Each structure stands twice: as structure tokens, then as C-alpha cells.
Amino acid sequence: xxxxxxxxxxxxxxxxxxxxxxxxxxxxHEYMSWYRQDPGLGLRQxxxxxxxEVTDKGDVPEGYKVSRKEKRNFPLILESPSxxxxxxxxxxxxxxxxxxxxxxxxxxGSRLTVL
Amino acid sequence: SQQGEEDPxxxxxxxxxxATMNCSYKTSINNLxxxxxxxxxxxxxxxxxxxxxxxxxxxxxxxxxxxxxxxSSLLITASRxxxxxxxxxxxxxxxxxxxxxxxGTMLLVSP
Numbered sequence: 001x002x003x004x005x006x007x008x009x010x011x012x013x014x015x016x017x018x019x020x021x022x023x024x025x026x027x028x029h030e031y032m033s034w035y036r037q038d039p040g041l042g043l044r045q046x047x048x049x050x051x052x053e054v055t056d057k058g059d060v061p062e063g064y065k066v067s068r069k070e071k072r073n074f075p076l077i078l079e080s081p082s083x084x085x086x087x088x089x090x091x092x093x094x095x096x097x098x099x100x101x102x103x104x105x106x107x108x109g110s111r112l113t114v115l
Numbered sequence: 116s117q118q119g120e121e122d123p124x125x126x127x128x129x130x131x132x133x134a135t136m137n138c139s140y141k142t143s144i145n146n147l148x149x150x151x152x153x154x155x156x157x158x159x160x161x162x163x164x165x166x167x168x169x170x171x172x173x174x175x176x177x178x179x180x181x182x183x184x185x186x187s188s189l190l191i192t193a194s195r196x197x198x199x200x201x202x203x204x205x206x207x208x209x210x211x212x213x214x215x216x217x218x219g220t221m222l223l224v225s226p
Contacts, residue, residue, distance in 0.1 A: 004157075033213070041220035043158075043203070058213065090157060094214075102146055102207055104214060106157035 003067050006107035013081055014115050015066045021076045021110045023091030032074035033058070033104070034077065036087040043090070049074055053076040081114040088112075119147075119204040119217035127223045133136040134191040137185075138204030145207045147180055148214070149189050152201045161189075161202075194224045 004025045013019055025032065033048035035058075045058030049068040063085055065077040076095075078085060088111050092104040120165045138147070146165045150158040164171045164180045164187065171178045177190040191198055201219040208215065 015216070025135075037223070043216040045213060045215065048213055051160065056213075088155070092158075102214070103160045103163060104148075104158070104205075106159070108157045109155065111155075115175075 002105070004091055004093050004105050004107040006089075006110045008110060009108065010111050012113045012115065015082055016080050019078050019081060019112075021078075021085060021091075021112070022090055023074045023076065023107060024072050025074075025091075025093040025105070026072065027095070027105065028071065028095035029105070030071070030096045033092045034074070034076045035090045035092065035095075037059065037090060037109075038087050046076065046089075055110065078112075081112075083114050086112060086114050096110070119206050119215065120218040121217045122202055124218070124219060125221045125223070126196055126208060127225065130194060130196055130224055130226050132194055132224075134194050134198070134222055134224070136189045136202050138189070138217060139188045140187075140204075140206045141185065142208050144182075145179075147187050148205045148207070149176075149187075150203045150205060150216075152203065152219070153197070157223070158203065174187075190221075194222075196224050196226050198222060199224045 007022045029053045034046040035043045037043050044060045047066040051053045091107040094104045119138045119140045129164045148163045149161045152158045159173045162173045180187045203219045203222045205216045
């Protein structure tokens with residue numbers, strides 16, 4: 001089954017404790033992206049990757065890191081989480097935004113709480 | 116930057132009625148997409164309309180695009196309670212390799 005898998009789905013952590021949210025897709029997609037969703041603010045893009053070893057900042061990259069060493073994986077790293085990073089995070093992938101399809105496939109989300 | 120803005124923010128209708136949501140955006144686009152999100156779940160792609168298209172249909176969905184007004188509308192005909200969800204427009208701005216979402220319209224369809 002074609003899917004984007006995120007882990008963990010739920011996490012409560014404390015300020016400053018490094019954490020990684022994993023994202024994996026099995027569709028051989030070139031494009032992957034991370035979004036955060038907050039009430040009243042909609043979805044905001046954190047980072048995206050056009051292909052392996054190519055990553056770019058989105059609208060809200062501060063406090064986050066990403067890497068794209070393999071095509072299928074795109075982990076989101078919070079080196080020193082702070083309470084303002086409490087949010088619902090979504091990973092998404094697409095065959096390629098540069099092609100006419102451009103449809104994004106989303107994971108089920110990771111709800112992160114930083115105390 | 117928030118490219119698309121949906122209107123209204125919330126919409127409440129009865130089953131069987133039509134629901135219309137609008138999206139306005141600011142810059143030239145390659146295409147515009149609509150997504151649906153059930154509460155707290157991942158977004159699901161509904162339909163994509165390219166900048167050179169004016170109207171597109173998919174089942175009970177009808178999307179229009181007016182590039183001169185930089186606006187799009189999503190019409191859901193004969194709404195069902197199961198259509199209750201948030202609906203987002205997303206734009207792929209020309210020259211940018213990214214997809215930007217609006218804040219969404221929350222649709223409530225009552226039985």
C-alpha cells in the first residue's frame with residue numbers, strides 16, 4: 001500500500017531534549033516536505049527536499065534540521081525543542097512538484113508537546 | 116508566506132445542500148490544488164487544476180479557477196455528513212518548488 005509513515009504519532013517531551021521525527025515513503029517520490037499545523041495559522045512549511053542530498057528551508061525553519069540521505073526517508077530533527085514547537089507535524093511526499101501531477105501524499109501526523 | 120486564503124473560515128449546512136468554498140491567492144501559479152482534512156488526520160488530495168484550465172470536475176466536486184482574479188472555488192454538491200472536514204487550497208507558485216497552503220475552511224454538514 002502506498003503510504004507516508006511518520007513516527008512517533010504522539011510524543012510528550014521536555015525543553016532541550018533532542019528528538020527526531022521519522023518520515024518514510026514507499027512510493028519512490030523525489031519530493032518530500034515537512035509542515036507544522038497550528039490553530040489559526042494553517043499549515044506552514046518547515047523544510048522541503050527536491051531529491052537526495054537536496055534540502056531547502058520553508059517558511060518556518062528555525063529550530064529544525066532535516067537530512068535526505070536516502071530517497072525514502074526525510075527525518076525532522078529538533079536539536080533543542082522549546083514549548084513554541086508544540087504542534088502537529090506532517091510529512092508529505094510527491095512524485096515531483098515540477099511535473100503536472102504535483103499531488104502531495106501526507107502522513108497521519110505527529111502530535112508533539114514540549115513541556 | 117501564506118499564498119492562499121480560504122473563505123469562509125467556517126461553513127455550516129444541512130445534508131443535501133451544496134457547499135461552496137473560495138480561495139484567493141497573490142502571485143502567478145502553475146496549479147492550484149484542494150485538500151481535505153478530517154479532524155487531526157493527514158490531508159488528502161481532492162483535485163488539481165492547472166493554470167490553463169478554468170473548470171474541473173471529480174464526482175461531486177467542481178473546481179473553478181480564475182487566474183485574472185487570482186481566485187478559485189470548490190463546490191461540493193449534495194453534501195453528506197461524511198463531508199464534514201476542513202478544506203484547504205494549496206498553490207504551486209510559478210518559479211517556486213514548493214506548495215503553500217491556506218488556513219482552510221471548516222465545513223460542518225448536519226444530518
